[in-house]
Amino acid sequence: MSWNLALGRYFQLVPNALKEVSRGVIRCPRGCLLAHVANIDSTRLAVVFVHAENKLKHAGGVNATQPVEESSYSLEELQALPMDEALDLMREGELTYRALEGLYKQHGNQRRIAYVALKEDLAEGSRDAFARCPHWSGKLPLEVLNVSKKVTGITDLT
Known part of the structure; x- marks a missing residue:
């Protein structure tokens, strides 16, 4: 099980938990959500989001092979925990992770996937640092973890 993917799925299924731990958000130049810190x-x-509308597969969505x-x-029991x-x-x-993936496929927004990136992932530029929306795509820099304001535009970081 990938902890990064499992935690991302958890936060997609239980958005109130993400709001509870969020210290700030990273948005693209047009305002799309790229990550929560x-x-x-x-x-x-960083809980990194990838908007994957153009990657949808007809056979079950973005993660059809998972x-x-x-x-x-x-879902209700998970959200109540x-x-x-x-x-x-x-x-x-x-x-x-497989159980969370099953719940996600039943109840989640399959046009958007999320996973978690740690400091090391961002510093090394791993695939867990990749974010995408219709207007921007790329690897998020390590600086996203240093939020000094509630909303940071990606242009502020580049």
């Missing part, structure tokens, strides 16, 4: 367990990270399994939690408890379930393997 968040703190989890005193670790600063293996899924049925979750023991319904405190975030710390959900993270513990993910760490213990009781709530898996």
Whole structure:
């Protein structure tokens, strides 16, 4: 299981949890959401979004080939769990990436995918640092983690 993908799926399915930990957002020059900067367990990270409308596949959406399994939690039960408890379930393997992917395919916005990028991912320019919207695409720089204001435009970082 990829922790980065699982956490991204969790935040897509439970947007209130993302609002709870978000310290700021990164937007493209036209205002599309590219990332949230968040703190989890005193670790600063970016929840990066990729708008993938042009990548949709007719056979099940963006992640048609990703293996899924049925979750023991319904979407409503997952949204009712405190975030710390959900993270513990993910760490213990009781709530898996495949189960979150299954819930996402049932209830998520498949035109937008999310994953988590840590400081190392942004510093190394890994694929977890890649964001895209209809107006901008590229790897987010490490500076996105240093939010000094609630909304930062990508032009402020370049």
